[in-house]
Amino acid sequence: MKQFNFLRFMLALLVMASFALTSCTKEGPAGPAGKDGVDGTDGLNGSDGTDGVAGTASCLVCHTKVNMDAKQAEYQLSKHFTGNTSARFGKYCARCHTSEGYLEVTGNGALGVMNDIPNATRVNCTTCHKHTGFDFENSADTVSLIMRVTDPVTLVYNSESVDFGALNNTCVTCHQIRGMTTPKVSDTTGTPDPTFVQLPYFPLDNALENTAVQFKVGQSFSVHDGNQANLFKGIYGYEFAGKSYTSTWTHSDNNCVTCHMNELSADGTRGGHTLLVNEEKCAECHGADIIAQIQDEVDFLRVQLGEALVAKKLFKKATNNEGIVSYSAVQSHDYYGNLFPTTATSTRFGVSLTNSNTVDPKTGLVVYNSIVKADVDAAWATRIGRDWTYGELGAAYNYGYINSELSKGIHNPTYAKQLLQTSIEYLNAH
Ligand code: HEC
Ligand code: HEC
Ligand code: HEC
Ligand code: HEC
Ligand code: HEC
Ligand code: HEC
Known part of the structure; x- marks a missing residue:
């Protein structure tokens, strides 16, 4: 038995060598078609014990040049290829923003990578795929299409275990609430406090709803841009006391791949490995405009909540050159916990963190360099002049939760609308 497997392995190696060849001779003239291999009739690895030279068929389900080239072309349309976030190779970012970081954390089960990874590369085939073996008969490889x-x-965030299925847990490992932010550094000495700050103001316990809390410079309650998996599951929004929330929605039984890798469009620009939703396929069940319609509904509530937060001076509003309006939270307290005044004064406060941490190009290690800037408060006119409450923080957090999810709530419209609506109600009632 052992020997049989060994032979099969040698065969696999031969097959591999031929792949290497096909990909190297891309530019050369096409040779005559080779003789077909002696594949097992069942297309599996010698499953009945008779077709000992089988195995290539199971490889060729994927490894034809045509198929692999097509995947490559599709992948090159995806943001994983076109984006440039692999530049975020810092040790708090690399696990999701770089291929090397992802391989490290999925290899050792750690939350973050050990060190910054300069020269890290973008998400690519090998980030998502990994052969654990070449036995495609009843093997996990067949079921999972060799997902890593x-x-x-x-x-x-919160160490909860979620299961999106074998094809999607790869996506969820990155597309989730970040939980980790950059380390804090003491003001004058520059000494780093390297602890991970996990959404410092929460667990999201609504028993504290009307309790005072300082929203300080240097602390953030942001969930980060990649929170698709959390919204999809309807978890980790701030849920107000006495309100009811529904985590499930119409497409709860679907997963990332059903929509983002649905059938390739005729022109090859959507679906498949482009990861762009092929909306023509959605139209088979309902109008394709359902997406825009839902997004409008959610966005309407998002803006309403933004305005309600501005009215309370929890947020401020800005409009950029292109007329795009944005809302951002305004700290009530400086870095040290001193309440900001609401009139101009000559008192100096810890108004911001300046200088970013850098990476030593020789050692690849972080050089802690964030320093607190002491200055008079230029933003006094936008300050609230009192503590926040946890309920207000929850409303502001919910704003960020939906706003950072660039799909405008499409990954769970039910939960998204409830979070926004109940936040507005809380602000109106308090
Ligand atoms: C479910 C599809 C699938 C099947 C079936 C499959 N492979 Fe792969 N294989 C892949 C993908 C995807 C990669 C990753 C490509 C990359 O990283 O560039 C890969 C990578 C490889 C590599 C590494 C090549 C490189 O460029 O680094 C070898 C060797 C390989 N496969 C051999 C095989 C053999 C032998 C079989 C059959 C026993 C097989 N594969 C079956 C999808 C498959
Ligand atoms: C290693 C972490 C990682 C994995 C694994 C991963 N992603 Fe991503 N994804 C990212 C990052 C980072 C970006 C942003 C890329 C950029 O802007 O350069 C992104 C971008 C995207 C985008 C484009 C978003 C936009 O703004 O247009 C989609 C869609 C997407 N991913 C879906 C998926 C799906 C589906 C899977 C699983 C099949 C997946 N991702 C697996 C990290 C990952
Ligand atoms: C848990 C995974 C995860 C971690 C850790 C993480 N990110 Fe991201 N980040 C993502 C994903 C996924 C996206 C893409 C979301 C999308 O396009 O919708 C993203 C997008 C971004 C974006 C917007 C796209 C861009 O690159 O301009 C910025 C900025 C960003 N991340 C910064 C950071 C920084 C800085 C860190 C480290 C302090 C970090 N991220 C850590 C998952 C993560
Ligand atoms: C973001 C993660 C991700 C990346 C990057 C990625 N794949 Fe895949 N791949 C998947 C998932 C998920 C599936 C299974 C779902 C499906 O095919 O609908 C899959 C399936 C496959 C399959 C088997 C299905 C088929 O149609 O043959 C092949 C082959 C494959 N990928 C090759 C590649 C190659 C080559 C690259 C790089 C150019 C690549 N993949 C990059 C996630 C990824
Ligand atoms: C019901 C279909 C559906 C499912 C399931 C789905 N998405 Fe999406 N997703 C969309 C649509 C529609 C958009 C809006 C952009 C577009 O039209 O392509 C989108 C946008 C995105 C974006 C870019 C915008 C953003 O939100 O930052 C990312 C990244 C993303 N999805 C990741 C995922 C991940 C990861 C999963 C699995 C946890 C998932 N999606 C599940 C339909 C879906
Ligand atoms: C197999 C049928 C089917 C397919 C395919 C399908 N949907 Fe749906 N979808 C439904 C049903 C049923 C509803 C609920 C009834 C309705 O609103 O029309 C729904 C509702 C929705 C909603 C609104 C959910 C809510 O709670 O208000 C969104 C968003 C959505 N679908 C997105 C998509 C996207 C994106 C695709 C394509 C990737 C897609 N759907 C493909 C059946 C489908």
């Missing part, structure tokens, strides 16, 4: 991560994912 197939097990349920332990979320970085």
